[in-house]
Amino acid sequence: MKTNQLKEIAxxxxxxxxxxxxxxxxxxxxxxxxxxxxxxxTFLEFALKFFERKTWDIVQYLEFDTEEFVILNxxxxxxxxxxKEIASVYHGSIIDETGEHPYTTDRKGHIIEVIEWAHEYIVxxxxxx
Numbered sequence: 001m002k003t004n005q006l007k008e009i010a011x012x013x014x015x016x017x018x019x020x021x022x023x024x025x026x027x028x029x030x031x032x033x034x035x036x037x038x039x040x041x042t043f044l045e046f047a048l049k050f051f052e053r054k055t056w057d058i059v060q061y062l063e064f065d066t067e068e069f070v071i072l073n074x075x076x077x078x079x080x081x082x083x084k085e086i087a088s089v090y091h092g093s094i095i096d097e098t099g100e101h102p103y104t105t106d107r108k109g110h111i112i113e114v115i116e117w118a119h120e121y122i123v124x125x126x127x128x129x
Contacts (some may be wrong), residue, residue, distance in 0.1 A: 001062065001066070001068050001126075005061065006127075006128065007128045008054070008057070008058050009058060009072075009122065009126060009128050010089065010128050011054075012051060012055065012058075012122075013122055013128050015050075016051060016115055016118065017048050019029070019044070019112075019115055020112065020116050022041075022115070023040060023044070023112070024040075026047070027040055027043045030043050030046070032044075034106075040080055040108055041108045044108055044111040044115075045083075047111075047115065048079060048082060048083055048111050048114070048115065049083055052076060052079035052083055054082075055075050055076040055079065056076050058072055059073050059076050067126075068126055071121065071122065071125045071126055072122070072126075074121070075118045075122060076116065079114065079118060082110070085110075087107070087110075088106060088107055089104060089105075089106060090104070090105050090107070090109070090110040091103070091104050092104075092113075
């Protein structure tokens, strides 16, 4: 990967981390910058689309046979799929040492979970500066 692509990935993952760890601050900044009064779900929808666009901007210039392409393409496709979902209730399960634990979440929770997954998948598989 080229240095500028790594820098772009670092910017995207840093913003993902901010959205995950400080969503209220990000929402406040978003509302100030856009002069809107968006709620958290609306902001997260915007962030999800932003991350999808930014990962596509990187993926389209990578060589097809690289590990980075495969990882970022999977992230991009997943983010794109989630932007098209329309459900308001999502069901999932967490598996740990004590077994499987089903749960239900709303759209906001689902988007945060997907952003967390994307962040962990990228930083866990690509050496981000």
